[in-house]
Every structure is written in structure tokens, then in C-alpha cells.
């Protein structure tokens with residue numbers, strides 16, 4: 560039961576913190592300062608942030624409590640203040656939790672400031688959200704790697720998650736901006752098509768960083784010499800499933816970039832048709848991204864070579 564609780568909280572924290580960082584980054588590279596201040600577009604992206612940050616604080620506390628229970632070998636409701644504080648004071652994962660809580664409090668302040676100073680607050684929110692996300696590297700296999708290689712592994716893992724956050728955050732931003740049924744003007748269609756183009760460049764960079772840091776993670780956790788051995792384990796099979804989902808996301812992203820975005824820009828179809836096609840495709844891409852987070856939340860807690 561505690562394992563299922565831990566996996567669920569890991570999944571929710573990955574998704575929540577990636578949304579905070581990714582949604583904050585989006586306007587910084589895809590919208591002009593005027594559009595960031597534009598009450599409709601800007602507010603659409605700002606509105607969820609405060610709730611996401613408050614929920615992340617709650618989830619992060621719940622995750623720390625569930626981990627304390629798992630370490631103490633007691634039920635989640637059986638832990639007391641002493642157990643919790645000992646875990647916070649005496650473990651690296653406890654120190655990471657403190658850093659994450661501090662980063663999230665900064666994120667809450669920035670979220671409250673978004674409407675007044677959209678660009679600066681979004682930059683602070685991106686930095687604080689990324690710092691909070693990076694602390695999760697102390698809760699996966701990267702925490703177990705010692706010495707200098709350990710720092711490289713955790714830094715690599717953090718970069719891996721931040722690149723994934725920018726990609727998944729952009730999908731969420733487009734789903735908010737392109738929601739069906741919203742009243743459409745030429746100006747808004749132009750903003751949508753131009754921001755899709757802007758993202759195309761950032762997106763390519765994210766994919767390259769994710770693939771490179773993913774290979775480094777794979778080499779440190781498994782090692783090229785042990786691929787066959789790991790392939791026989793649930794860890795290896797779940798990682799393979801993750802790579803298939805990653806490939807599916809790449810195919811969908813390519814279709815968005817080279818087929819649906821031009822259709823949106825050129826008005827090849829009616830705005831509603833082009834928007835609905837793009838929205839459906841983005842929903843599929845988001846579903847594949849969330850499935851990847853679910854897989855990682857699970858296999859990040861498994862022994863990479865255990866078969867039973």
C-alpha cells in the first residue's frame with residue numbers, strides 16, 4: 560500500500576512541478592512582452608500557477624510523510640513528529656525536501672506577482688519551479704550514486720527533468736490557448752500560429768537534451784554492458800515502454816509542426832477545424848507525456864536488474 564502511495568505521489572509531483580516550470584517558461588520564449596501583459600493570453604497562463612504551487616507544497620509534504628512511514632516500516636498514518644523531523648534532519652532526501660519547500664514558497668510569491676510584472680515573475684517562477692523539480696533527483700536512483708559521479712548523475716537527472724518540463728509545459732500552454740469553443744479572432748490565430756513556430760525551435764532543443772541526458776542516465780543506472788540483463792527485468796521493460804512513448808510523442812510533435820501548424824497559419828481549413836485537429840493532437844501528446852511520468856514514477860523505485 561505504501562509503495563502505491565509513494566508511486567502516486569511521485570507521479571503527481573513530477574507532473575505538478577513540471578507544469579509550474581514549463582508553464583512559466585512558455586511566455587518567456589513564445590509570447591511578446593505585450594502579449595504577456597495582454598489580459599486574456601497572459602491571464603490564461605497565469606491563473607493555474609498559484610494553485611499548482613500550493614498543491615505542490617501539499618504533495619511534497621505528503622510525499623515526505625509517506626517516505627518517512629516507508630523508512631520506519633509503519634503505516635502512513637502511524638508516523639509522529641519525531642520520526643518526521645529525524646528524517647528531515649538526518650537524511651539527504653530530507654535536506655532536498657527543505658530546499659524544495661523553500662523553492663516552492665518563492666514560487667508562490669512569484670505566482671502572486673504574475674499579473675503585476677509578468678516577465679520578471681515568470682522568470683522567477685521558472686527558476687523556483689526548476690529548482691523544486693531538480694530536488695526530486697534525490698528521491699530516485701540518482702540519489703544512490705556516490706562521489707563525483709553521483710553529482711554528475713543528479714545534475715544530469717535534473718537537466719533531464721527540466722528539459723521534459725519545458726516540453727510538457729508547452730503542451731499544457733497550447734491546450735489552454737487553443738481550447739475549442741473559445742471565441743477566435745485573426746489576431747489570436749496569429750499569436751497561436753507564431754507561438755507554435757517559436758516553440759518548434761525550443762522543442763527541438765528540449766528533445767535533444769532529453770535524449771542525451773536520458774542516455775547518460777541509462778549508462779549510469781544500467782550500463783551498455785548490462786542491457787540484456789536489464790531487459791529481463793521489470794525496470795528494463797518499463798524503460799523500453801517509456802522509449803516507445805517517447806517515439807510516439809516525437810511523431811505527434813512532428814505532425815503538429817509540419818502539418819497542423821501550417822494548416823492553422825494558412826487557413827487551409829476553417830479555424831475551428833484546424834484548431835480542433837491541433838487540440839486533439841496535443842491531447843494525445845499530453846497523454847503520452849503523462850504516461851511516461853507514470854512509468855518513471857514506478858520504475859524509478861525498482862531495482863534495475865531484479866527479475867522477480
Ligand code: HEM
Nearest residue numbers: 695696699700701716723770773774776777805851855859
Ligand atoms: C518526454 C520524454 C521524457 C520524459 C518526460 C522523461 C522524464 C523522466 C523523469 C521525470 C525521470 C525521473 C528522474 C528521477 O526519478 O530521478 C526520468 C528518469 C530517467 N529517464 Fe527519462 N524522460 C523522457 C525521455 C527519456 C529518454 C528518451 C530516455 C532514454 C534515452 C530516458 C531515460 C531515463 C532514465 C534511464 C531515467 C532514470 C530512472 C531512474 O532513476 O532509474 N528518458 N525521466
